[in-house]
Amino acid sequence: MKLLIVDDSLIVRNTIERNVRHAEITEILQADNGILALQLFNQHHPELVTMDLTMPHLDGIACLQEIQKNGPPASIMVISAINSHRTAMDAVARGACGFLVKPFTPPELIEAMNDLILHAKENGYQYDA
Amino acid sequence: MPNSVASQFEVPSGTDDGFENEKEQTPVSPPTSSLSSLSTLAELPGYSTILDLNSLGEHLGRLFSEHPDLPGVILLDQNHFAGVISQTHFYKCISRAFGREIYYRRPAAIMLAEMKDQPLILSADCLIPVAVEQCLTRPSDSIYEPFLVYTPDSEKYRLCDVQILLLASSQIAALRNRQMEQILNSVTDGLLVIDRDFRIGGEYSKVLGKIFERDDLKDLPLPEVLEPLLDSTTHEQLHDYLKILFNPKLIDRLIKPINPVKQVSARFPSTDTDREQRTKHFAINFERIRTQAEITQVLVRIEDITQQINLAIELAHQEAAAEEKLHLVMQVLQVEPSALNRFTLRLHEEIAAMDQLLALKNGSQNPRETVHALFRKAHTLKGEASLLRLTAHERKLHQLEDKLEPMRSAPQLKTDDLAALKPSLKALQRLAEQINQALEQLKSFAPSTQNQANALPSTHPTVETGLMEKLARFIADLTERLHKPVVFHTTVTDAVLPEAHMEILYDSLIHLARNSMVHGIESAEERATRGKNPTGIIQLELRSHPDCDEIIFQDDGAGLNYDKIRRRVLRLGWVIESDDELRQAIFEPGFSTADSVTELAGRGVGLDAIRSALQKVGGRIIPHSEPGAYCAFQILLPKVPPSLHV
Numbered sequence: 065m066k067l068l069i070v071d072d073s074l075i076v077r078n079t080i081e082r083n084v085r086h087a088e089i090t091e092i093l094q095a096d097n098g099i100l101a102l103q104l105f106n107q108h109h110p111e112l113v114t115m116d117l118t119m120p121h122l123d124g125i126a127c128l129q130e131i132q133k134n135g136p137p138a139s140i141m142v143i144s145a146i147n148s149h150r151t152a153m154d155a156v157a158r159g160a161c162g163f164l165v166k167p168f169t170p171p172e173l174i175e176a177m178n179d180l181i182l183h184a185k186e187n188g189y190q191y192d193a
Numbered sequence: 194m195p196n197s198v199a200s201q202f203e204v205p206s207g208t209d210d211g212f213e214n215e216k217e218q219t220p221v222s223p224p225t226s227s228l229s230s231l232s233t234l235a236e237l238p239g240y241s242t243i244l245d246l247n248s249l250g251e252h253l254g255r256l257f258s259e260h261p262d263l264p265g266v267i268l269l270d271q272n273h274f275a276g277v278i279s280q281t282h283f284y285k286c287i288s289r290a291f292g293r294e295i296y297y298r299r300p301a302a303i304m305l306a307e308m309k310d311q312p313l314i315l316s317a318d319c320l321i322p323v324a325v326e327q328c329l330t331r332p333s334d335s336i337y338e339p340f341l342v343y344t345p346d347s348e349k350y351r352l353c354d355v356q357i358l359l360l361a362s363s364q365i366a367a368l369r370n371r372q373m374e375q376i377l378n379s380v381t382d383g384l385l386v387i388d389r390d391f392r393i394g395g396e397y398s399k400v401l402g403k404i405f406e407r408d409d410l411k412d413l414p415l416p417e418v419l420e421p422l423l424d425s426t427t428h429e430q431l432h433d434y435l436k437i438l439f440n441p442k443l444i445d446r447l448i449k450p451i452n453p454v455k456q457v458s459a460r461f462p463s464t465d466t467d468r469e470q471r472t473k474h475f476a477i478n479f480e481r482i483r484t485q486a487e488i489t490q491v492l493v494r495i496e497d498i499t500q501q502i503n504l505a506i507e508l509a510h511q512e513a514a515a516e517e518k519l520h521l522v523m524q525v526l527q528v529e530p531s532a533l534n535r536f537t538l539r540l541h542e543e544i545a546a547m548d549q550l551l552a553l554k555n556g557s558q559n560p561r562e563t564v565h566a567l568f569r570k571a572h573t574l575k576g577e578a579s580l581l582r583l584t585a586h587e588r589k590l591h592q593l594e595d596k597l598e599p600m601r602s603a604p605q606l607k608t609d610d611l612a613a614l615k616p617s618l619k620a621l622q623r624l625a626e627q628i629n630q631a632l633e634q635l636k637s638f639a640p641s642t643q644n645q646a647n648a649l650p651s652t653h654p655t656v657e658t659g660l661m662e663k664l665a666r667f668i669a670d671l672t673e674r675l676h677k678p679v680v681f682h683t684t685v686t687d688a689v690l691p692e693a694h695m696e697i698l699y700d701s702l703i704h705l706a707r708n709s710m711v712h713g714i715e716s717a718e719e720r721a722t723r724g725k726n727p728t729g730i731i732q733l734e735l736r737s738h739p740d741c742d743e744i745i746f747q748d749d750g751a752g753l754n755y756d757k758i759r760r761r762v763l764r765l766g767w768v769i770e771s772d773d774e775l776r777q778a779i780f781e782p783g784f785s786t787a788d789s790v791t792e793l794a795g796r797g798v799g800l801d802a803i804r805s806a807l808q809k810v811g812g813r814i815i816p817h818s819e820p821g822a823y824c825a826f827q828i829l830l831p832k833v834p835p836s837l838h839v
Contacts (some may be wrong), residue, residue, distance in 0.1 A: 162446070
């Protein structure tokens, strides 16, 4: 499975990448803004996405909407500081299947990622091979 | 039936009549005492009555009439399993016309040939409810046929009766219900189950009656029960969240963070004895119950955490009071001592004057004039407090103004209205006394005026120099308190900072100065041993460029401790690849922790808050450091703040 990490902080992206080594994940892509995220998503069709909500250019909610509109279905986890109930509801309405709240610890991230991979498998999102 | 298992049956040998009744027990009913929801088929009685395939039908007849409970007989064909003839099937055969004549005189094989289905075989470790489901999902005409239980350890088969299985199952269900009832009556958490319409199921824990102060919860929608207790926003959010809970596409663990009632206050109407509205605090958590791909029910756990919360609130109040005192000390520190003296003196005088105005007897003065006089005094004092940045005083005076404002234009004024102002005046008085206390506390470590004069740059009073003076005083104070000799140099090159940036800049610089003084600059002894001048240097440089203002804050202390930062980053599990990223890490939320908190540093705003405040006005902060030599922060601010943010 492919994982797309979307976050404007390099530190957060790298932290996610290093901590989610999982036998199921064969390729990891990174995007530091919503527009690049969309390009990478449409090119590579990742089954798994972690999405920051506050980003330059195209924010997380708009990015989720575009992904839902065009791309193949994916298991998308929002990794962000959740500032408002409305934003969280918007994210769910646009296809996010859960939230990991920043700041998170590596064990929390690993547990969340295992759940996300399981979710992708159960829903039959497996586009490589 | 595969051949491999057939050899498990032994043909009874040496018997006269060709069969031997090997019945192990005479079951009437299943054991009642030991059954539990984890009971297996091994705990049910069974029969191992075996006959040869060629035995005559009349042997079967004799067997069934002698043992009316016998559910059936296992038939073997030369040591190999051939099948099972149940009692039901036997009587069905012989009750046909001439049945007795046909089947009694012929081998049992004939009756077996008329059995439609192979018997159901279940393992002895199969749970009783699972066995019930297996038996009841057989074709309808063979639902009540006996089934075989295979015990792998002893490699034996037994024949079990469905009726006994169902009896056992109902006993387990009854036991479970009793246990459930006991649990629901004794558990201290409020437990209930809601369905897709959010309606509360009939079984819920007894304590909920106490929590909600009502006992009619059955079938009511949970949001309806909570509606009068919650504020409308939370209630709306709860409704949204309940909808989300029943969405099977979402991941259980990953929707818990957005639970709006994880901790929630509930208002209860007043009781007869107590006229006040009561507030309880609940922690409400949800567990989704999945059946196949759907969420059919949600288990709701409601804890009454009022006591814990009240305790926490009380602690927070105490802490806030202590914090406010500290804040006042810090504010007082930043005010010119003579100006502060003048202000406190005036504050005391004016409060006394206001008190007198209020105390004047009826008729001796027009109430409206009194209000006007009070308002003028409060307003003037507020202006003075604001100039000195004594925000606590400014706030209190503002509150007093707010009370006076409507009275100024009120058509009629009574002396009672004036009496209502007394508490505000009292609060102001307390605050004035607190300044005195703070000043007393400060006397013990106040810098000598000599030192202060050295630290102050002698420039014209502008916004910039005001900022620098405050910073100089702050550093001078810390110099005394920490016994670290430091000189503060400032350089201003044509810098005219926008007023809008002053507060952010001031907060940032105070924070950086505090960090420098506590962590950066080494003690005089340590500096001497490192070959440094025992007196540390802190420099502030303001520079204007065509497109931005540049502020450089630098100390000649120990510099950033990369090892310590790296260790911290590792502990947080962050991934850092270069020194530049390491320097950036100190600005990430969550970097600074309690272990770096001392009385002076690490409190209040962190570097992350500074960076985001600067970013909000389009600014940047860039760290530079050489370990052992210096640490500098370069702040860049745009000339004109983006209108969006200001």
